[in-house]
Amino acid sequence: MKERLVLVGNGMAGVRALEELLKYAPDLYDITVFGAEPYPNYNRIMLSPVLAGEKTIDDIILNSRDWYDEHGIELHTGDAVVAIDRAARKVKTESGREVGYDRLLLATGSEPFIIPVPGADKDGVLGFRDIADVDQMLEAARRYKKAVVIGGGLLGLEAANGLMKNGMDVTVVHLMDILMERQLDRPAAELLKASLEERGMKFLMEAQTSEILGEDRVSGVRFADGSSIDADLVVMAVGIRPNIALAEQAGIHCERGVVVNDTMQTFDPRVYAVGECVQHRGVCYGLVAPLFEQAKVAANHLARIGIARYEGSVTSTKLKVTGIDLFSAGEFNEGEGDETLVLQDPAQGVYKKLVIRDNRIKGAVMYGDTMDGTWYFQLLREGTDISDMRATILFGQHDVGDAGHGDAARVASLSDDAEICGCNGVCKGEIIDAIQTKGLFTLDDVKAHTKAASSCGSCAGLVEALLASTVGEGYDATPSKKAVCGCTEHSHDEVIQAIREHELKDMRAVFDFLDWKTPDGCATCRPALNYYLLANWPAEYQDDARSRFINERAHGNIQKDGTYSVVPRMFGGLCTPADLRAIADVAEKYQVPEMKVTGGQRIDLFGVKKEDLPAMWKDLTDAGFVSGHAYGKAMRTVKTCAGKTWCRFGTQNSTALGVRLEELTWGSWMPHKFKLAVSGCPRNCAEATIKDFGVVCVDSGYELHIGGNGGIKVRVTDLLCKVESEEEVLEYCGAFIQLYREEAHYLERTAPWVERVSLGYIKSRVLDDEEGRKALYERFRIGQRFAQVDPWKQRAEGAEAYEFQPLEVAGQ
Amino acid sequence: MNDWTRIAPLDEIPRLGARVIKTDTMEIAVFRTSSDEVFAINNACPHKQGPLSEGIVHGHAVTCPLHNWNIDLASGEALGPDEGCTNTFPAKVDDGIVYIDLKHSARAC
Numbered sequence: 001m002k003e004r005l006v007l008v009g010n011g012m013a014g015v016r017a018l019e020e021l022l023k024y025a026p027d028l029y030d031i032t033v034f035g036a037e038p039y040p041n042y043n044r045i046m047l048s049p050v051l052a053g054e055k056t057i058d059d060i061i062l063n064s065r066d067w068y069d070e071h072g073i074e075l076h077t078g079d080a081v082v083a084i085d086r087a088a089r090k091v092k093t094e095s096g097r098e099v100g101y102d103r104l105l106l107a108t109g110s111e112p113f114i115i116p117v118p119g120a121d122k123d124g125v126l127g128f129r130d131i132a133d134v135d136q137m138l139e140a141a142r143r144y145k146k147a148v149v150i151g152g153g154l155l156g157l158e159a160a161n162g163l164m165k166n167g168m169d170v171t172v173v174h175l176m177d178i179l180m181e182r183q184l185d186r187p188a189a190e191l192l193k194a195s196l197e198e199r200g201m202k203f204l205m206e207a208q209t210s211e212i213l214g215e216d217r218v219s220g221v222r223f224a225d226g227s228s229i230d231a232d233l234v235v236m237a238v239g240i241r242p243n244i245a246l247a248e249q250a251g252i253h254c255e256r257g258v259v260v261n262d263t264m265q266t267f268d269p270r271v272y273a274v275g276e277c278v279q280h281r282g283v284c285y286g287l288v289a290p291l292f293e294q295a296k297v298a299a300n301h302l303a304r305i306g307i308a309r310y311e312g313s314v315t316s317t318k319l320k321v322t323g324i325d326l327f328s329a330g331e332f333n334e335g336e337g338d339e340t341l342v343l344q345d346p347a348q349g350v351y352k353k354l355v356i357r358d359n360r361i362k363g364a365v366m367y368g369d370t371m372d373g374t375w376y377f378q379l380l381r382e383g384t385d386i387s388d389m390r391a392t393i394l395f396g397q398h399d400v401g402d403a404g405h406g407d408a409a410r411v412a413s414l415s416d417d418a419e420i421c422g423c424n425g426v427c428k429g430e431i432i433d434a435i436q437t438k439g440l441f442t443l444d445d446v447k448a449h450t451k452a453a454s455s456c457g458s459c460a461g462l463v464e465a466l467l468a469s470t471v472g473e474g475y476d477a478t479p480s481k482k483a484v485c486g487c488t489e490h491s492h493d494e495v496i497q498a499i500r501e502h503e504l505k506d507m508r509a510v511f512d513f514l515d516w517k518t519p520d521g522c523a524t525c526r527p528a529l530n531y532y533l534l535a536n537w538p539a540e541y542q543d544d545a546r547s548r549f550i551n552e553r554a555h556g557n558i559q560k561d562g563t564y565s566v567v568p569r570m571f572g573g574l575c576t577p578a579d580l581r582a583i584a585d586v587a588e589k590y591q592v593p594e595m596k597v598t599g600g601q602r603i604d605l606f607g608v609k610k611e612d613l614p615a616m617w618k619d620l621t622d623a624g625f626v627s628g629h630a631y632g633k634a635m636r637t638v639k640t641c642a643g644k645t646w647c648r649f650g651t652q653n654s655t656a657l658g659v660r661l662e663e664l665t666w667g668s669w670m671p672h673k674f675k676l677a678v679s680g681c682p683r684n685c686a687e688a689t690i691k692d693f694g695v696v697c698v699d700s701g702y703e704l705h706i707g708g709n710g711g712i713k714v715r716v717t718d719l720l721c722k723v724e725s726e727e728e729v730l731e732y733c734g735a736f737i738q739l740y741r742e743e744a745h746y747l748e749r750t751a752p753w754v755e756r757v758s759l760g761y762i763k764s765r766v767l768d769d770e771e772g773r774k775a776l777y778e779r780f781r782i783g784q785r786f787a788q789v790d791p792w793k794q795r796a797e798g799a800e801a802y803e804f805q806p807l808e809v810a811g812q
Numbered sequence: 813m814n815d816w817t818r819i820a821p822l823d824e825i826p827r828l829g830a831r832v833i834k835t836d837t838m839e840i841a842v843f844r845t846s847s848d849e850v851f852a853i854n855n856a857c858p859h860k861q862g863p864l865s866e867g868i869v870h871g872h873a874v875t876c877p878l879h880n881w882n883i884d885l886a887s888g889e890a891l892g893p894d895e896g897c898t899n900t901f902p903a904k905v906d907d908g909i910v911y912i913d914l915k916h917s918a919r920a921c
Contacts, residue, residue: 520828520846523868523875523882546828550866550877558877562863806832807820807842 002030003102005302006091008081008246010035012044012455013275013291014107015063020299022071028303031073032099034091036080037130040065044130045288045423045456048155048321051134051162062454084250086268103270103302106247106258110240110276110286115150119212125234128159137235141166144232148172148221150209152179154319156237157192160201161321163235171202171229173209173221175238183317183328187344188351188367195324195349204229240286242277257284262309264298272298280312287315288423288455296425316377316422318370318458327373330363330380331355338362343394352394359387372396374462378418388759411465413713415756420462423455431463435470443467485524487517492745496532505537507544521547528746531633534669535741538783545800551631554803555791556613559606564613566605567630568620569666572640572658572678573601582623590616600637600675602628614804618796626666626790633747634669635737638662639677641685652697654680657726661695664730665737667788668780671744671753674737689717692740692750693733698722702729706736706762707754715751718759721767735766735776738783742776814902816911822848825910830865830874835914840901841865842910843874843885851885852903852912858883858896888918 005021007014010033018031035041039061046060068075076097083092090100112127114120124140126133140147141163149160152174160170172179178189193203204223212234213220222228242257253259253267257279264272264280274294276286285291290313300308316329334340334355343352350368354361354376360383364376375397379386386393397413414420416429434440434449446463447454453463483489490498495514504510507529511521521529526547533541545553556564568583583603587595593607608616617627629636640658644650658678665676677688678695688694690710694717696703701724705717720736723729739762744753754762766773795804825831825844832855833840839855841864851872855865862878873882873891882891889897902913 518871520870522870523880526868526870546826547868549868554866558863558866560860560878802824802826802831806834806839807824809817809819809833 003028004100005029005031005103005105006099006101007031007033007105007107008084008091009107009109009275009277010037010041010075010077011107011109011275012041012062012288013109013295014105015041016292017105017107017272017274017295017298017302018071018073019063020296021302024299024303024305026071029103031071032101033068033073033075034079034081034093035075035077037132038078039131040068040075040077042131043455047128047131047134048158048162050131051137051159052165053162057131081246084246084252084271086250086252086271089270101270103272105298105302106252106266106271106273106277107275108243108246108277110242110284112236113239113241114236115209115238117209117211119214119218120236122212122214122218123216124214124218124232125212125236128155128235128237129240137163137233138166140233141168145169146171146230147233147235148229148231149235149237150221151237151239152176152203152205153182153237153239154180154317156235157196157319158321159235159237161196161199163233164199164201168233169202170200171204171231173204173207173223175206175208177206179203180319180328183332183365184326184367185333185353185365188326188328188353188365191346191349191351191367192319192324192326196321240276242279242284244277247273247277255279262297262311263301263306264294264310265301272302274298280310283312285313285315287317289313289315289425292424292455314381316373318373318456325366325368325370327366327370328364329373329377330361332363332365334363341390341394354393356386359385359390361386374418374420374422374459375414377422378415385758385760411462415752420466421450421452421455421459423459424451426450426452428466431466432470435467440467484528485522487521487525488514490514492528495529496536496743499532499536505533505540506542507533507547527633531669531671531746535783538786545803552633554610554613555617555627555631555795556608557631561607563607563609565630566608566613566616566620567598567602567628568625569628569637569662570602570625571662571666572638572655574640574655574659579623579625582620582625586616586619586623589619598630598637600630601639602630602637604630610804611806614795614798614801617792621790621793621796625792627792629667632669633672634674635665635667636673636675638665639675639686639688639691641678641680643680647680649683650680650697651699652680652702653726654678654686654695654697657695657697657702657729658686660726660730661733664734664784667790668737668741668784669787670737670741671746672749674740674750676733690714691717693736695729695733700724702726704729704732704736707750707759709749709751711749713751718754720759720763731773731777732766734780735773736762738776738780739765741780741783814913815915816904817914819910819912822850822905822908822910825850828869830867830869832863832865833912839863839865840912840914842903842912843869845869845872845885848905850903850905850910852901853883853885853888854899854917856898857881858890858898859894864898 041063043060043062049055079093079095081091081093090098092098112129147163147168147170149156150173152172160172164170178186179193208224210224211222212218218234220228220230244254244258247258248254258273258277259279260266260273266273275291294310297308297310319326339356341354353365355363361380366373414428418428420428431450431452438449440446453460510529530544530547550558556566587605590612592605596604598604638658638661640655643655674692676693677686677691679686679688680697688696689705690708694705701722703722704720706720708717709715828846830841830843840852841855843851857864857876859881862876864874866877867874872885875882881894884891888900899917901917904911
């Protein structure tokens with residue numbers, strides 16, 4: 001017999017926990033749900049737009065009754081649970097129903113705090129919590145004129161805005177001298193107040209309510225200073241308090257909320273709790289994002305997976321008043337020793353403030369232009385060192401490493417693990433993945449598949465921008481999203497760390513240690529793991545050809561007709577007549593239909609049949625060539641300019657340096673392709689400043705540049721440093737490459753990697769830490785001992801012959 | 813009744829890999845999974861005729877090297893959101909030797 005799970009509270013947190021549970025273990029429990037309200041699960045945070053007439057009740061239903069039926073869930077609405085008998089393990093409802101449980105999930109939510117002043121129980125005094133409250137407010141708006149909202153916080157202002165939209169004359173009464181003091185600093189709060197006043201909202205600040213006036217129905221509000229105002233409707237929105245009556249009555253330990261541990265378990269191990277009724281590490285949350293994180297954890301344990309932990313949340317806020325853009329997160333009021341960066345443009349109604357401590361963002365308040373709120377919030381949570389972007393950070397992410405793509409680039413420039421939907425914890429990578437893999441075209445599609453923009457909706461604009469940019473483009477193997485792929489929950493960083501720290505030296509060990517969900521992985525994770533193992537254990541790991549893309553297995557680029565292209569290596573782009581003659585001979589012998597010079601100064605032979613590859617490589621090898629690795633996530637080419645021998649501007653021995661760099665680095669496998677260039681003077685004919693590693697020679701030495709890219713999104717390199725000798729160039733180059741090889745995610749080019757970890761971090765490892773640099777360089781050279789084996793020569797001599805020959809079948 | 817043709821010893825096909833047989837009219841890819849099961853399938857992805865034999869094999873599926881479609885080796889059908897299928901041929905391993913019935917392709921599509 002299946003175990004029985006009872007959910008008390010048919011709201012957002014509880015039902016989300018069920019959804020997560022059904023994903024993990026669809027058949028584990030017989031599930032019964034009790035809700036006090038007569039509706040199926042609806043989106044409580046969208047009550048404000050309903051009140052404002054921008055949405056209907058139907059729009060905000062999250063799970064229709066059909067959903068409960070489909071999943072075999074027994075739903076009882078309008079029937080509140082009134083008692084829990086923990087000894088007999090059953091719950092009892094208002095209507096007298098009794099249902100037994102093996103596991104109980106409490107999600108009783110919260111109730112609005114009603115200020116205990118005389119008259120607070122009169123007709124026309126409401127909280128703002130559920131559909132019934134909204135119905136009463138709409139009813140009042142039809143019959144009465146004057147409304148007073150007590151509480152100038154998030155909820156109060158949304159209620160006031162809604163009532164105003166319904167034609168009421170609204171006064172907001174607030175105890176403090178600024179609005180939304182828990183989310184805003186004074187300048188932002190004053191901008192907000194001015195903007196709301198312009199819309200016709202009135203304010204009474206620093207006003208303490210002392211009495212609600214009236215006979216049966218409210219007629220006014222009196223304040224502590226003796227003054228009073230008229231009111232036909234009073235909405236109290238001064239806060240919420242966790243609804244713990246049921247848990248307390250059942251003897252479950254409660255303080256302000258129902259106390260839970262990091263697995264969302266209450267003091268009774270059979271009873272879990274999630275949502276606004278919960279107190280976790282001393283904190284009760286009233287925003288939706290933490291509740292959903294809790295739901296995920298509770299579901300993980302209910303499904304008996306038992307590995308997730310909830311460790312508390314950093315929250316951010318947006319106000320849902322149409323036409324007002326406001327964002328706040330973290331410690332937005334500076335403390336002693338904190339620095340603040342402020343951008344103020346009163347004419348445009350724009351205000352942005354970042355609170356900085358030790359070069360890290362601690363808090364953010366934004367008004368008027370909140371586009372970059374998501375980015376600041378990510379920098380805040382990840383504790384990113386922002387010293388390199390201080391000068392431009394307030395202008396937004398598109399201004400840091402500007403690529404000149406304008407507004408659309410703002411979303412495009414967010415990294416894949418940037419959170420787009422804060423409510424549901426949906427990252428950019430997941431949304432793009434869903435758009436691409438499921439062929440989604442509309443905002444509603446994305447909501448249905450990813451949950452992004454399905455709660456408070458304030459990220460809908462970002463999601464639409466993502467849709468526009470993704471659907472408009474073709475296929476793009478997108479790097480570095482949160483989990484490596486569907487085969488695992490683990491991120492790239494977690495996998496790299498496990499391989500290194502637990503000395504996992506073959507793929508099976510990684511699968512076993514990290515509980516891979518599929519027996520052989522997939523075409524996404526296997527190449528990544530193969531790379532990580534190779535990069536970490538160059539001497540021990542046996543490269544797995546079966547986990548490489550065909551290009552790297554066949555050591556040529558597969559073309560769309562199934563033929564291959566062959567690019568021999570020409571160190572530094574230098575060649576001799578004999579080299580060219582040898583290449584010409586090979587091209588004729590194997591009837592190569594097309595040749596061209598590549599962007600990296602090499603010669604490409606197109607249209608080679610797979611069976612011909614080993615023989616062709618033998619001829620090229622005999623002529624002294626090695627593989628150009630033009631097909632690999634590997635070191636590609638070192639591009640050079642004319643150089644001092646011929647060019648009147650040339651400095652240093654740039655061409656020879658290019659050759660030395662290529663001799664040092666060829667054959668190295670990388671997270672993604674890697675290009676170098678050496679220019680002999682600042683005219684930079686080798687285009688070194690759009691390469692992964694570029695050297696610009698000057699009279700006094702060598703400028704080293706990193707993280708450039710000339711592809712889809714042009715990125716100019718960052719200047720790493722200037723050095724004085726060729727030996728130093730080689731050492732810094734090797735160290736930088738090794739850092740990239742050890743720490744970047746598979747399929748992450750240096751440009752996004754440098755932006756992700758920051759130039760400051762790379763300088764700290766390659767520049768400031770001399771010992772560390774030498775160690776990186778040494779590890780690179782050790783790896784090269786194993787990597788610099790020419791794959792063409794091996795195969796020309798017969799290695800992996802099966803790869804290139806079809807099976808002969810007798811009689812065919 | 814199946815009409816088995818002897819192909820090759822199982823050892824000549826790499827585990828989690830494939831080899832190709834060329835007939836007069838088509839190429840057939842012979843796959844070997846991690847658990848040594850063998851599948852034979854028309855070597856053309858239903859999407860753009862990519863050579864499936866060059867794809868990465870995982871479970872009972874292969875990922876096409878050209879545009880990453882996943883094809884089920886047993887049924888020849890595209891997995892997940894993609895739609896399409898390619899012909900399969902009965903295949904078996906008998907005493908370490910791979911046999912394929914080249915005459916009875918399953919034309920499900």
